[in-house]
Amino acid sequence: MARSLILHLQLHCQLHHQVGQRQVARRFVGPFHKLQTQAGKNIPKPRVFPLLRVMEAEKVKVPHRQIRQLVRLHHRIGRAFDAARHAQSAQQVAHQRGFARAQIAAQFDESVAQCRLGRQRLRKGLRGGFVWPDGGFYNGQVNNFRTHNDGDAKVSKIQQWGLALGFSQISVSGVDLSSAEPGLSAWLAAGFHGDMAYMAAHGMKRARPAELVPGTLSVITARMDYLPATTPEGWQAVEFARLQRPQQAIVSLYARGRDYHKVLRNRLQKLSDRIALEFGPLGYRVFTDSAPVLEVELATRSGQGWRGKHTLLLNRDAGSVFFLGEIFVDVALPPTPAVADHCGSCSACIDICPTQAIVAPYRVDARRCISYLTIEHAGPIPLELRPLMGNHIYGCDDCQLVCPWNKFARTSALPDFDARAGLADQSLAEVFDWTEAVFLNLTEGGPIRRIGHERWLRNVAVALGNALRGAANAEVRQALQSALQTRQTHPSALVREHVVWALAQA
Ligand code: SF4
Ligand code: SF4
Numbered sequence: 310m311a312r313s314l315i316l317h318l319q320l321h322c323q324l325h326h327q328v329g330q331r332q333v334a335r336r337f338v339g340p341f342h343k344l345q346t347q348a349g350k351n352i353p354k355p356r357v358f359p360l361l362r363v364m365e366a367e368k369v370k371v372p373h374r375q376i377r378q379l380v381r382l383h384h385r386i387g388r389a390f391d392a393a394r395h396a397q398s399a400q401q402v403a404h405q406r407g408f409a410r411a412q413i414a415a416q417f418d419e420s421v422a423q424c425r426l427g428r429q430r431l432r433k434g435l436r437g438g439f440v441w442p443d444g445g446f447y448n449g450q451v452n453n454f455r456t457h458n459d460g461d462a463k464v465s466k467i468q469q470w471g472l473a474l475g476f477s478q479i480s481v482s483g484v485d486l487s488s489a490e491p492g493l494s495a496w497l498a499a500g501f502h503g504d505m506a507y508m509a510a511h512g513m514k515r516a517r518p519a520e521l522v523p524g525t526l527s528v529i530t531a532r533m534d535y536l537p538a539t540t541p542e543g544w545q546a547v548e549f550a551r552l553q554r555p556q557q558a559i560v561s562l563y564a565r566g567r568d569y570h571k572v573l574r575n576r577l578q579k580l581s582d583r584i585a586l587e588f589g590p591l592g593y594r595v596f597t598d599s600a601p602v603l604e605v606e607l608a609t610r611s612g613q614g615w616r617g618k619h620t621l622l623l624n625r626d627a628g629s630v631f632f633l634g635e636i637f638v639d640v641a642l643p644p645t646p647a648v649a650d651h652c653g654s655c656s657a658c659i660d661i662c663p664t665q666a667i668v669a670p671y672r673v674d675a676r677r678c679i680s681y682l683t684i685e686h687a688g689p690i691p692l693e694l695r696p697l698m699g700n701h702i703y704g705c706d707d708c709q710l711v712c713p714w715n716k717f718a719r720t721s722a723l724p725d726f727d728a729r730a731g732l733a734d735q736s737l738a739e740v741f742d743w744t745e746a747v748f749l750n751l752t753e754g755g756p757i758r759r760i761g762h763e764r765w766l767r768n769v770a771v772a773l774g775n776a777l778r779g780a781a782n783a784e785v786r787q788a789l790q791s792a793l794q795t796r797q798t799h800p801s802a803l804v805r806e807h808v809v810w811a812l813a814q815a
Contacts, residue, residue: 460643463588467642470583471531474576475723477631478532478624480611480645484518484525489606496672503676505685511601521601522594522637527644529636530604530611531580532622533573535563536630536720537727544718545710552699552707555776556785558740558769560757561680561704562630565733566726568756573597573634581636592639597632604633615650618670619658619708625651628715651714658708664697667708679705683768684760689806695771696778696814700737702768703757729755737776738792741769766796766804774811786815 464481471479493516502508511521518525541547551557563569577595585591596602605622609615613633614624621629625648652670659667666677675681679701682690690698709715731740731751743751745762752758757765770793777789796808 460641464642464645466587467529467580467584471580474580475533475721476531476576476580477534477627477719478613479580480530480532480608480613481642482528482530482607482611483644484528486516486518486603486606486610489603490516493603499674501668501672501674501676503681503686504688505675505681507601515601515603516606518602518607518637524592524639525594525637526640527638527642528607528611529580529638529642530608530613531573531577531634531636532608532613532624532627532631533569533576533634533723534627534631534719534721535566535569535726536718537566538720538722538724539727540720545715548706548710555700555779556736556738556789557700558702558735558737558772559700560702560732561706563632563726564703564756565728567754568758569632569726570597570756571754572723572725573632577634577636581638584636584638588640594637595634596637597634602635604635607635608633610644610647612645612647615648615652616671617658617712617714618652618656619662619667619712620671620673621709623651623712623714624717625714626717626719628718629709629712630715630718655713657711657713661707661711663699663701663705663707664694679707683764687764689803690767690771692810695810696775698771699775700772702737702740702765702772703760732757737769737773738788741766741773741792741796763801763804766799766801767807770796770804770807770811774807774814777811778814790815 467481468479490513493513496502497509508515514521518528536544548559548562551559574595574597577597581591581593581595585593596604598604605616605620608622614622614627614629617623617629619629622631622633623629624631656670659670664677664679664682666673666675666679666681668674668677675685676691677694679698682694682698683701683703683705729751732755743762743765748762748765749758760768773789773793777786777793780786780789790812793808793811796804797812799805799808
């Protein structure tokens with residue numbers, strides 16, 4: 310039986326070859342249920358079933374001689390075998406491409422197209438999606454996205470839809486980030502990522518979108534301003550004044566409202582749905598501040614702005630107070646042009662950084678950055694850095710507040726980023742008094758919640774210690790000490806250690 314099945318497959322391999330030569334639709338393998346029955350009797354399932362599941366569905370009509378050169382049937386079938394080991398995954402991919410069930414074993418190989426036909430077209434001054442000369446591919450399903458050479462028009466449409474969804478700017482990047490790899494490698498090798506193990510975990514995949522999400526040909530980048538609509542003129546001065554009040558708890562501006570992950574992700578998903586609806590089936594994946602993605606690099610290449618010396622993205626019309634998100638898509642879109650660096654000789658962000666975390670222009674040692682220390686870092690905060698943290702208890706905006714380009718920062722029309730009660734004008738003593746239940750309640754739906762109550766108390770204890778050190782007024786000192794003493798018996802050793810340190814600052 311095993312021998313007859315092998316012969317059967319050999320026969321269909323020949324058919325496969327003929328399909329390519331004759332450009333006609335053929336079914337490679339007979340009805341799946343028949344083979345499955347035979348195989349089930351005589352051949353171990355793990356070896357046979359994934360192969361048969363794919364082969365059964367094969368029916369290909371190669372539409373055009375020129376395009377045929379771009380179709381690697383063998384290659385795609387091989388991939389399909391892998392996918393078939395994960396039936397759900399195969400079904401999902403098929404569904405995204407407009408199939409009712411997993412039928413894809415061969416498909417247009419855009420990676421080849423990008424290398425050959427795509428380059429030829431670019432040399433001729435043409436941009437946009439690849440030419441798809443006629444329909445009838447994919448069992449009659451044609452992905453309209455790939456049928457026209459009107460990439461610029463499509464990008465324009467996507468930008469319009471993005472703006473309607475509340476994004477400030479939509480751009481497109483290619484997937485070749487190879488020039489960023491040496492910098493990423495050096496940054497990781499220096500250990501600047503601290504204990505953010507996920508930064509290193511994905512290796513160079515972070516710089517290779519097509520490896521992170523196989524099939525990715527373009528990345529749609531999105532930017533969303535986040536200053537609340539009620540932000541006053543001269544808001545930087547307001548924030549600097551807060552920093553001068555040692556007993557005030559300072560939460561980074563972006564974290565005072567709703568969790569931006571949710572806000573952006575929902576809208577990126579809606580944008581993806583709209584693209585698929587209007588232009589045809591689309592393979593995609595959305596990211597927003599997701600660990601494996603080089604967001605600033607992609608945004609820079611797509612012309613959203615340039616990387617400032619503080620390593621954040623800067624935009625001439627919006628400064629740096631915005632969130633970024635991405636949609637990795639399996640269609641080739643024309644990239645939007647990059648813009649020039651406008652930092653010039655300025656070094657204000659480097660000079661103001663309280664912990665000297667910007668160790669060189671465009672290079673931040675995250676281990677020294679207050680944003681990292683108060684959010685990402687789980688353990689004790691290094692003793693030498695605690696006095697430098699002032700009254701920051703969640704994140705830090707100092708390098709952005711001082712940046713001259715943020716005079717162009719824009720407010721958001723979305724109410725999601727409006728500051729919530731308790732996160733803009735609270736005193737350190739008040740937020741230190743929050744029980745875990747209160748903490749969870751007041752931070753529900755916001756980004757702060759993910760650090761948990763223990764890290765929250767750790768951060769506030771450091772700020773209280775800093776306030777205590779500088780307090781000249783006896784009454785104030787007494788109030789700060791009283792606040793700290795309430796946590797001296799906290800069940801967390803981490804919290805207790807920071808309280809002891811803070812009380813010792815008197
Ligand atoms: S966020 Fe604060 S600590 Fe981090 S680099 Fe900017 S100024 Fe320095
Ligand atoms: S403060 Fe100056 S150097 Fe830093 S990012 Fe802004 S413009 Fe560039």
